[in-house]
Amino acid sequence: MTTAYILKSIADDTRLAVIRKLSSEQSEVACSAIVKDCSLALKLSQPTMSHHFSRLVQSGVILERKSGKEKFYTLNLGLLSSIGINPQKL
Numbered sequence: 499m500t501t502a503y504i505l506k507s508i509a510d511d512t513r514l515a516v517i518r519k520l521s522s523e524q525s526e527v528a529c530s531a532i533v534k535d536c537s538l539a540l541k542l543s544q545p546t547m548s549h550h551f552s553r554l555v556q557s558g559v560i561l562e563r564k565s566g567k568e569k570f571y572t573l574n575l576g577l578l579s580s581i582g583i584n585p586q587k588l
Contacts, residue, residue, distance in 0.1 A: 499558050501581050507557035512550050514588060515540055517559065520573045521585035529562075529569035 508514055516536055520527065529551070537547045551571065554560040558577050563570045573585055 499577075504557050504559060504577070504581060507553050507559055508583075510550070512540060512542065512547075513554055513559075516547075516550060516554060517573065517585055518588055520560065520571060521588070523572075526563065526570040526572040529571060532571055 508517060516532075519532065519536055519539075523532075533544055533547045533551060536542075537544045540547070551560065555562045555571075558574055561572050561574045563572075575585070578585055
């Protein structure tokens with residue numbers, strides 16, 4: 499992924515809010531929980547939130563782990579720091 503592609507993926511208020519939410523978590527988060535929390539907080543539908551999460555996964559900003567039918571998300575801190583982004587300061 500190019501730096502420009504990564505920056506474009508986070509240059510959206512909704513996706514930036516997702517990054518802020520994930521950066522406040524201490525460990526990986528279940529997809530169902532984080533999508534629901536963000537959906538309620540941002541007043542957006544769950545399908546819309548799923549789209550934003552997919553974009554962040556595609557760009558590598560969020561790491562996705564599957565276990566059975568459930569997905570779990572964490573921030574890719576290594577990728578973000580490699581392009582000079584500290585999610586705690588967003």
